Amino acid sequence: xxxxxxxxxxxxxxxxxxxxxxxxxxxxxxxxxxxxxxxxxxxxxxxxxxxxxxxxxxxxxxxxxxxxxxxxxxxxxxxxxxxxxxxxxxxxxxxxxxxxxxxxxxxxxxxxxxxxxxxxxxxxxxxxxxxxxxxxxxxxxxxxxxxxxxxxxxxxxxxxxxxxxxxxxxxxxxxxxxxxxxxxxxxxxxxxxxxxxxxxxxxxxxxxxxxxxxxxxxxxxxxxxxxxxxxxxxxxxxxxxxxxxxxxxxxxxxxxxxxxxxxxxxxxxxxxxxxxxxxxxxxxxxxxxxxxxxxxxxxxxxxxxxxxxxxxxxxxxxxxxxxxxxxxxxxxxxxxxxxxxxxxxxxxxxxxxxxxxxxxxxxxxxxxxxxxxxxx
Amino acid sequence: xxxxxxxxxxxxxxxxxxxxxxxxxxxxxxxxxxxxxxxxxxxxxxxxxxxxxxxxxxxxxxxxxxxxxxxxxxxxxxxxxxxxxxxxxxxxxxxxxxxxxxxxxxxxxxxxxxxxxxxxxxxxxxxxxxxxxxxxxxxxxxxxxxxxxxxxxxxxxxxxxxxxxxxxxxxxxxxxxxxxxxxxxxxxxxxxxxxxxxxxxxxxxxxxxxxxxxxxxxxxxxxxxxxxxxxxxxxxxxxxxxxxxxxxxxxxxxxxxxxxxxxxxxxxxxxxxxxxxxxxxxxxxxxxxxxxxxxxxxxxxxxxxxxxxxxxxxxxxxxxxxxxxxxxxxxxxxxxxxxxxxxxxxxxxxxxxx
Numbered sequence: 001x002x003x004x005x006x007x008x009x010x011x012x013x014x015x016x017x018x019x020x021x022x023x024x025x026x027x028x029x030x031x032x033x034x035x036x037x038x039x040x041x042x043x044x045x046x047x048x049x050x051x052x053x054x055x056x057x058x059x060x061x062x063x064x065x066x067x068x069x070x071x072x073x074x075x076x077x078x079x080x081x082x083x084x085x086x087x088x089x090x091x092x093x094x095x096x097x098x099x100x101x102x103x104x105x106x107x108x109x110x111x112x113x114x115x116x117x118x119x120x121x122x123x124x125x126x127x128x129x130x131x132x133x134x135x136x137x138x139x140x141x142x143x144x145x146x147x148x149x150x151x152x153x154x155x156x157x158x159x160x161x162x163x164x165x166x167x168x169x170x171x172x173x174x175x176x177x178x179x180x181x182x183x184x185x186x187x188x189x190x191x192x193x194x195x196x197x198x199x200x201x202x203x204x205x206x207x208x209x210x211x212x213x214x215x216x217x218x219x220x221x222x223x224x225x226x227x228x229x230x231x232x233x234x235x236x237x238x239x240x241x242x243x244x245x246x247x248x249x250x251x252x253x254x255x256x257x258x259x260x261x262x263x264x265x266x267x268x269x270x271x272x273x274x275x276x277x278x279x280x281x282x283x284x285x286x287x288x289x290x291x292x293x294x295x296x297x298x299x300x301x302x303x304x305x306x307x308x309x310x311x312x313x314x315x316x317x318x319x320x321x322x323x324x325x326x327x328x329x330x331x332x333x334x335x336x337x338x339x340x341x342x343x344x345x346x347x348x349x350x351x352x353x354x355x356x357x358x359x360x361x362x363x364x365x366x367x368x369x370x371x372x373x374x375x376x
Numbered sequence: 377x378x379x380x381x382x383x384x385x386x387x388x389x390x391x392x393x394x395x396x397x398x399x400x401x402x403x404x405x406x407x408x409x410x411x412x413x414x415x416x417x418x419x420x421x422x423x424x425x426x427x428x429x430x431x432x433x434x435x436x437x438x439x440x441x442x443x444x445x446x447x448x449x450x451x452x453x454x455x456x457x458x459x460x461x462x463x464x465x466x467x468x469x470x471x472x473x474x475x476x477x478x479x480x481x482x483x484x485x486x487x488x489x490x491x492x493x494x495x496x497x498x499x500x501x502x503x504x505x506x507x508x509x510x511x512x513x514x515x516x517x518x519x520x521x522x523x524x525x526x527x528x529x530x531x532x533x534x535x536x537x538x539x540x541x542x543x544x545x546x547x548x549x550x551x552x553x554x555x556x557x558x559x560x561x562x563x564x565x566x567x568x569x570x571x572x573x574x575x576x577x578x579x580x581x582x583x584x585x586x587x588x589x590x591x592x593x594x595x596x597x598x599x600x601x602x603x604x605x606x607x608x609x610x611x612x613x614x615x616x617x618x619x620x621x622x623x624x625x626x627x628x629x630x631x632x633x634x635x636x637x638x639x640x641x642x643x644x645x646x647x648x649x650x651x652x653x654x655x656x657x658x659x660x661x662x663x664x665x666x667x668x669x670x671x672x673x674x675x676x677x678x679x680x681x682x683x684x685x686x687x688x689x690x691x692x693x694x695x696x697x698x699x700x701x702x703x704x705x706x707x708x709x710x711x712x713x714x715x716x717x718x719x720x721x722x723x724x725x726x727x728x729x730x
Contacts, residue, residue: 051714366719368717369716371705
C-alpha cells in the first residue's frame with residue numbers, strides 16, 4: 001500500500017536498529033516519553049521494543065484521549081442519554097470506558113439510552129438534521145486533532161440555525177499536559193521518572209505545528225522530536241533523540257515533516273479560536289486538575305453548549321482505588337506494575353481507562369506484549 | 377413446510393408488496409407466501425412432502441451406519457445486500473461451511489425465516505432466489521423450513537437461521553483439539569474481504585472501496601483436500617472474529633501456541649487500506665469463504681498446490697506454525713521484525729480516535 005508500506009519496511013527497520021545500537025552509549029540509560037497513544041500503539045503492535053537496545057526505555061505518556069477522560073465527564077454523557085432523552089453521538093473508543101455505577105456508554109445504551117457511534121462530527125450533524133424533534137448531543141473528546149472538526153460542526157450548525165444540536169465539550173490541550181508532567185515531582189524533584197526527551201505528537205502537531213514545543217526544549221532542556229505514527233517514524237525519532245542527548249542538545253526536531261510544519265494548520269487554528277476559549281481548569285484522569293488545559297465553548301456559541309443547554313455540572317468521581325491508571329498516565333508506573341493488570345482488569349472488563357482504548361498503555365501491553373511478562 | 381389447497385386468487389405482488397403481519401399468521405397469506413416464493417424457488421421432493429418435518433433416508437457408508445454432522449447458524453447481517461452477495465446465499469454458505477469443515481459431506485439444509493413487517497416482497501424474493509441458487513450450486517436441498525413475521529421495529533428486515541446435516545466418512549476425524557506442535561497453519565486466501573465489504577456498505581460509512589464479500593461454499597475444496605489422505609488435524613472457516621479468534625480457539629482447545637508470520641498472511645491491498653482507514657485489524661475481520669487448515673508439516677506443500685489449483689484457494693498460503701506453549705498464546709512475528717500477541721478480540725472492534 002503506497003505511503004504505508006514504505007514506513008513499515010522491516011529491512012529499513014533493521015538498518016535503523018543498527019544505527020541506534022551504534023549510537024547509544026553503554027554507560028548510560030535513555031528514557032524517552034512517547035506522548036501519544038498512537039505511538040504507544042505502534043510500539044506495541046510492531047514489537048518495536050524488540051529492536052531497541054536494553055538501555056533505551058520508552059515511557060508511555062498521557063496522550064490517549066479516552067484514557068485521560070475522567071469518570072465524571074462520562075457520567076455527564078450518560079446522564080444526558082438516560083435522563084435528558086437526547087441522542088448522544090460519540091466516537092467509538094469512548095463507548096466502553098467504565099463510568100460510575102458500573103455503567104459505560106455501551107451499558108447505558110443497553111438500558112435504553114439512544115447512544116450512537118459516529119465516525120465524524122458531520123455524522124452527528126446529519127443525525128440532528130434527520131431528527132428535528134429530538135435533541136442531539138455530540139460528545140466531543142480528544143486533543144487538538146479532533147478539536148477543529150468539532151469547531152466546524154458548531155459553526156455549521158450555527159449557520160443552519162440547528163436548534164437541536166449541541167456539544168458536550170471535553171477537548172484537552174497537549175502542551176498543558178506536557179507541562180504538567182515536566183512539573184510533576186516525579187520528574188522535577190525526585191527523578192523517579194527519568195525523561196531524557198519526548199517523541200512529539202503526530203496528528204496533534206499537524207494542527208498546532210511544531211512551535212509550541214520549542215518552549216519545552218528551551219525551558220526544560222528536553223529534546224522533542226515530532227514523529228509520525230508509523231513504526232519507522234518512531235524508530236527514526238528515537239535515533240534523533242539519542243543523537244540529541246549524546247550531543248547535549250535540546251531542540252525541537254521534526255521527523256514528520258511530510259505532514260507537520262512549524263506553524264501548523266492556521267485555518268484549523270482560526271476556527272478553533274473562533275468557537276472555543278480556555279477553561280480555567282480541567283480535571284484529567286491521572287494528572288488531576290490541570291490549569292488552562294482544556295477548552296470550552298465561547299459565550300457567543302453558548303446555545304450549542306450542552307453543559308449550558310441542559311444545565312449539567314461536572315462532579316469529580318474518584319478512580320477505583322486499585323486502579324493505577326493515574327500513575328501509568330504520568331509514566332510513574334508501567335501497566336504490569338498494577339496489581340489488577342491482567343487479572344481483575346482486562347480488555348473485556350476494563351477497570352481503568354488505560355485498558356479500554358487500543359491506544360491505552362495497558363490495553364496495548366495486554367493485547368500485544370504480555371507474553372514478555374510470562375517468559376521473563 | 378406445509379402446503380394446503382389454493383383458496384385465493386390474486387398472486388403475491390412480488391414487485392411492490394410488503395410483508396405484513398398476516399404473512400406470519402398461519403393463514404392463507406402465509407401459505408401463499410410459502411408456496412409462491414419459498415417452495416417455488418427452494419422446492420424439492422423432501423420439501424414437497426408437506427409435513428411438519430422431512431423424512432430423510434439414513435446415510436449408510438460401506439455397509440455401515442454413517443456418523444452425521446449437524447450444525448446451525450443464525451444470520452443477521454445488515455445491509456441485507458452487499459457487494460459479492462446477500463443474506464440469502466450467506467445463510468446457505470455459512471452453514472454448509474460449518475458442516476464441511478467437520479469433514480462431512482453436506483446433505484440437507486433447513487431454513488428458518490424471521491421477517492419484519494414491512495419488508496419488501498421484492499427484496500425477500502431476491503433473497504430466496506439467491507438462497508436457491510447457492511443451495512442448487514452446492515447440490516444440497518433445503519428440505520424443511522419455517523417462517524414467522526414480527527412487528528415493524530422488532531426485526532432488521534429479515535433474519536435467517538439455517539441448519540445443515542452432513543455425513544461423515546468413517547476415517548475422517550477433524551477437530552480443534554487435534555493441533556500439535558510442529559504442525560503448520562495454512563489459509564485458503566485473502567483475509568477480511570467479507571467484513572470490509574459489509575462495513576463499506578453500512579449507511580453511516582460511505583466508504584467507496586470496491587471490495588466484494590468472499591462468501592462461498594467450501595465443501596468442494598474441502599472434499600478435494602480430504603481426498604488426498606493428507607494428515608489434516610483441523611479445518612475451520614474464520615468467520616466472525618476473523619483469523620485471530622479462530623486460532624485462539626484452536627490454541628485453547630489443543631493446549632498449544634501458534635506463531636504467525638505477518639509477511640505471509642494474504643490480505644488484499646484494498647482491504648488493508650480500508651482497515652487502515654477505519655482503524656481495524658484485518659486479522660479480526662470476518663470471512664465467509666476462507667478455510668484455515670492445520671496439518672502435518674510434511675503434507676503442507678501438496679495441500680497448498682491443490683488449493684492453488686482451485687478457484688477458492690488461488691491465494692492460499694502457509695502463514696505460521698503450531699508451537700508448544702503453556703500459555704496457549706497466538707503470536708505474530710511482525711513484518712517490521714518485532715513480535716507481538718494476536719489476542720482474542722475484546723468486545724467489538726471500535727475505531728480509534730486519534
